[in-house]
Amino acid sequence: MSARDAILGKIRRSLGADASDPARRAAVTSRLELAPLGVIPARGQLPQAERVALFCTMAKKLLASVERVSGYDAVPETVAGYLRNNNLPAAVRMGADERLSSMPWVEQRALEISRGPSDGDDAVGVSHAGSGVAETGTLVLTSGGDNPTTINFLPDHHIVVVSAADIEGDLESALAKIRERYGKGEMPRTVNLISGPSRSGDIEQKLILGAHGPRALHIIVVDEPGVS
Amino acid sequence: MQVTSPQFKKHTRAALANPHLQQALGNVRAGFIDKRKKAVDALPEFDQLRDSARDIKNHMLDHLDLYLEAYEAKVRASGGYVHWAETAEEARAIILDICRSAGARTVTKGKSMITEEIELNDFLQKNGIRPVETDLGEYIIQLRGEHPSHIIAPAVHLTKDQVEADFRRVHDHLPPTRDLTEHESLLYEARRVLRPAYFDADVGITGANFLVAETGTSIIVTNEGNGDLTQILPKVHVVVASIEKIVPTLEDAAQIMRVLARSATGQEMSVYTTMSTGPRRPGDPDGPEDYHVVLIDNGRSAMLGTEFQDMLRCIRCGACMNHCPVYHSVGGHAYGSVYPGPMGAVLTPSLAGLAKSGHLPNASTFCGRCESVCPMRIPLPKMMRHWREREFERGLNPATQRTGLKLWAMFARRPALYRFATSVAVPLLSMFGRRTGRFRHLPLAGGWTRYRDFPAPEGRTFMQQLSERDAVTMQGAK
Incomplete structure (x- = not known):
């Protein structure tokens, strides 16, 4: 007997259950199909403007820095400003995400832009989040051809752009958006829920930022006029 | 799974005498409890x-x-x-x-x-x-x-x-x-x-x-x-x-x-x-x-369908050990298992066998803090009690402990005898302990009194006090 059959057999014997019991099968099929919502905290259930404000407050509590800009066209100069303010070299790495590439980077002549996955030598990475979660100040990033996962972890500074219109009240709504985009039961290879910069409290419970991932997380929330 | 839990008592003695460990454990007591409480309250x-x-x-x-x-x-x-x-x-x-x-x-x-x-x-x-x-x-x-x-x-x-x-x-x-x-x-x-x-x-x-x-x-x-x-x-x-x-x-x-x-x-x-x-x-x-x-x-x-099934809800958050007075005193290594603290005291016997880990379900004061903070509402003290029962049933604990338990059970099952015995013993203890209010040594309880004093009773048993109190309440109700 294979280990698989042995384990499943032991489980059924311990539970006194029958694999072909239609009631058990139906319970499982329906839960997988319906994916019922559980308890959703009231905290994030707010009108859009307050929701975005809550997202910014919660992200700052997680020790991320947050800037709000009006329109995607303002992002490149905001990125350049962040680099200057933190005495960083004028160079960033980013994926080929269309929302990022359609921004007016050419206006930042001094800024050097590398595309594709990070090899660990980049000081700063720029990503675009699929959504934000107001409840906890969490960013939701999905992997794909245009969104290398390495950029989320290897650079010392991670700058993440998110549209204010994509900020959801709760985690379940952000997960529902992924399901909508990829199909029921399907997922991209990696979904990164990021809540602040990397940290460790492993030595004497003292919290230090920058353990293995980025030491700093900078979030640019883009308000698009006319979009909500 | 290798366990060194049979040496639990030896480990705890070493842990209590280790100044580095005691200093480090201060961080558990100070940090985890407050942080959890703040997050929960929010x-x-x-x-x-x-x-x-x-x-x-x-x-x-x-x-x-x-x-x-x-x-x-x-x-x-x-x-x-x-x-x-x-x-x-x-x-x-x-x-x-x-x-x-x-x-x-x-x-x-x-x-x-x-x-x-x-x-x-x-x-x-x-x-x-x-x-x-x-x-x-x-x-x-x-x-x-x-x-x-x-x-x-x-x-x-x-x-x-x-x-x-x-x-x-x-x-x-x-x-x-x-x-x-x-x-x-x-x-x-x-x-x-x-x-x-x-x-x-x-x-x-x-x-x-x-x-x-x-x-x-x-x-x-x-x-x-x-x-x-x-x-x-x-x-x-x-x-x-x-x-x-x-x-x-x-x-x-x-x-x-x-x-x-x-x-x-x-x-x-x-x-x-x-x-x-x-x-x-x-x-x-x-x-x-x-x-x-x-x-x-x-x-x-093998835990499914038994009184230990609830343990399989555990999500390994560590809240039970963060709030455990025993863990706070001796740290995780003393348990001799990769799973220490209350969750380990329940899980280790399931995984490694009770014969090798019988000390662990006994390493609890049953204060109940672990269950009160467990996010999955696992009844940890109850399950430790189940292990203690099994240990007794299988004759795994030492003879003196078994005799003591049997003796206590004999009285506990006979309320009249129990009341009589305590009504004789309590005034006696009260009289002998009157001067200091406590006992530094007691016969057959040397292991207990080695680390703490036993408070002398104040003259009447719990049952006596309770019936007096009931009598007063009844009068008040009339």
């Missing part, structure tokens, strides 16, 4: 979420066979491999096989208690593969050749100065004059030393906090980002998980996540919650080429 729905989390896992456990089948089918459909292991030995062999097929010399590891349970590191090392722990706490204890002393803070038993001494000993390629006096400098040194290991590794091994049946996804929750670098840089990602990590849907995982980090570290969310489904997709610029999941039973299926 979320009015916390208790409702605990109920929801408990119900989800109960439903999952009642249908575990079917959810495992559904999960396996989804992993396969996303291009991943699923391996099943009944025992630790089978699991180790499967993982070694995967490493060998990948031609692995170096393996990076994210923090994983199940790989501690199956003693994976020693096994890989003996087979010529270098395992590198990348979580800071795990890295430190690997340098010291120790096991974790806490399930989420593996190096919580150490002080900063001890870590500095280890880094100076092991990182001998770095200038001896460097400054390592601050927590920051130690962390940054570990970061610098470990960075190249992620790129050298051929295989990355992580655990899983959740396996989602709906999508075939494994989820890890970390703060450092090491688990992510471990799984995205090597060619092969191996997820090692025990079978009860399954949850039905993403929504179910979201419910439990809300109680996990709050109970563990007092965070609302851990920094990185990473959902992985299968290997790199066509067109993906990074990520592993192969994705394997090793599903391990190692004793869990």
